[in-house]
Amino acid sequence: MKMENILIEKQENIAIVTINRPEKLNALNKATIQELHEGFKSLNEDKSVKVIIVTGSGEKAFVAGADISEFANFSVENGGLLAAKGQEILFDYVQNLSTPVIAAVNGFALGGGLELAMACHFRVASDNAKMGLPEVTLGVIPGYGGTQRLPQLVGKGRAMEMIMSAAMIDAETAKNYGLVNHVVPQAELLEFTKGIATKITKNSSVAIAKAIEAVNANYEDGVNGYETEIKNFGACFGTEDFKEGTTAFLEKRKAVFPGK
Template identity: 85%
Template sequence: MENILIDIQDHVAVVTINRPTKLNALNKSTIEELHQAFAKLSTDETVKSVIVTGSGEKAFVAGADISEFANFSVEEGGKLAAKGQELLFDYVQNLNKPVIAAVNGFALGGGLELAMACHFRIASDNAKMGLPEVTLGVIPGYGGTQRLAQLVGKGRAMEMIMTAGMIDANTALNYGLVNHVVTQAELLDFAKGIAQKINKNSGVAIAKAIEAINANYQDGVNGFEIEINNFGACFGTEDFKEGTTAFLEKRKANFPGK
């Protein structure tokens, strides 16, 4: 892969978007490579959780590569958004393993949309986040209008999108857009620490929880029904047997992930 790096250690995969001269902007080939990476990691039994970050100290992802679509037609623009959401943003949101965004520096446009597609976000204290698409005469097309409102509320999302303004890390923390703010030097280790806490638990149960939580945000889907079904399904897993047995035996569980 030309645009991303993957490092797997201690059951944690770190996916780094590596286009530092372009501030890690998302172009077509990077989106394709990210899809391939996530597809592979979803079935890799050595990986229990994933961290996504950007190379260098300036940017997580500073947006999309505008030069690729500046001359698109109406039809081409619609297809661009649909394909991107299918390949990457919706795919990440629904991945069967936890995906943590380690937001270092700028996360703008498609970069913030990628961070929001992750299951939660940690930011460096120099991070800046925003959706500036209206300055180009277009709107966010990779789920930004939907996920930002879900995360920060309708009014704040309206203001952020309409003003095209950036918010800093502490404001993002106050809005609930990120879970934690740490120094840039601490960011990756902090994210890995949370990943390791997650990895001690049942991967099967976590996958079911991700599906149930996401169901609440899907039109026409009853999240409570998904929760009930997934709760019941857990009873047929080896992880459930191990978890309950370990509890009764007063020992730490060693989940097989099945």
């Protein structure tokens, strides 16, 4: 698939996905959502890629929201289908990806942009970042998981206030809320995030994938996260990574994980 709205760059075991629609402040339209799905799918299947970083082109915006012009005239049925497909192919897909995904939030992360950042496994923000869910100003609600993931990250009361007021918060407030893990100067954002990613690449990719699944299980209705943890913990004992990790520990050397 030819990519017209995103850029993908690989640096050793790290892939950087850049949403590249600067003239639209990197707004998510259907084509961009589909390209992101294809890009994440391809990178997840590439065993040389241990971590994915997603960011926006330029310094103004990570993603300034959804492309409103695409759905302004939608019917009730079309609106529901838009949310369902978007959640399936991108937002839920990213959350459940076995390869770690870090959002490097530069500038505005609004509406669908904040929802994409929240779907990632964790977030790093530039000091000029602004985040919010302004959908109620358009007479609609967040439809790409925002009403579910925001309370999980910041708590029900803060999420209710952010959604109902449609107010933006700055990067430091987002950090205090637990919405982002780190805040760094704009010029240092990618290098700082790559530093975290590099630490992750040195660990067992098999174990990390099992950990992602176990953590996510805690937020799934009808799923016992403890049982998922027990199952995945046991499964690790049958991997080559476990054998290498324990052998390296006993031999007092650094492990070189095969990723199997």
